[in-house]
Amino acid sequence: MITNKTENNIKKELKVVQYNTFICIYYIELNNKVPMYTFRVRGLSAILVAMLFLFSSCQLNEKKQPNEVVLEVAPFKVEGDAGAFRGEFYWVKEDGGNWGIFYNRIEGFEFEDGYEYVLKVRKDTVLNPPADASSLKYTLIQEVFKKKEENKRIDDYKK
Structure with a gap:
């Protein structure tokens, strides 16, 4: 069971982690915090921008819809x-x-x-x-x- 105190601690931890440009998604089970997914926001943003650029540039080379x-x-x-x-x-x-x-x-x-x-x-x-x-x-x-x-x-x- 998660208490209010535990939820507040998690929010503070996530805030600190986000400030350092990381996002951690925690799996919480009876006060045991285990990071399941961790990735850099800047890296993810760069990947998303690159993918958008790639897909949009591919469409420019194709014929327009008839x-x-x-x-x-x-x-x-x-x-x-x-x-x-x-x-x-x-x-x-x-x-x-x-x-x-x-x-x-x-x-x-x-x-x-x-x-x-x-x-x-x-x-x-x-x-x-x-x-x-x-x-x-x-x-x-x-x-x-x-x-x-x-x-x-x-x-x-x-x-």
Whole structure:
């Protein structure tokens, strides 16, 4: 049985020990005090900081979680410049935003002229892309909608 006097002595002992940067956890049985775990606070803090740094630095080197976005693709392509390259690109609206030129490829998507599309795609960030390449990669998840639209022009998609 632990008495108040014994509890006070233990608190004082722990206080002194903590002051010296050690934490001792005592197992108390009938006034017999046996230190079971002893470790330096500074050492433990350093280990925890090192582990946090290690895990956070590992996550920085991995790809970010993929994002799913919805792309509306117009039934025609438009001419544009991508750096030194001039070519035809998709006219796209991403997640209900504004229509604009889409300079990227969509892996797994085969465009047919004259068809309007709604696509569900995964948008990944590419780490360390080549100097002339995009830092984003789009991959088709699902073709949600495909509709024949022969007579639409770019002015119809600027609304």
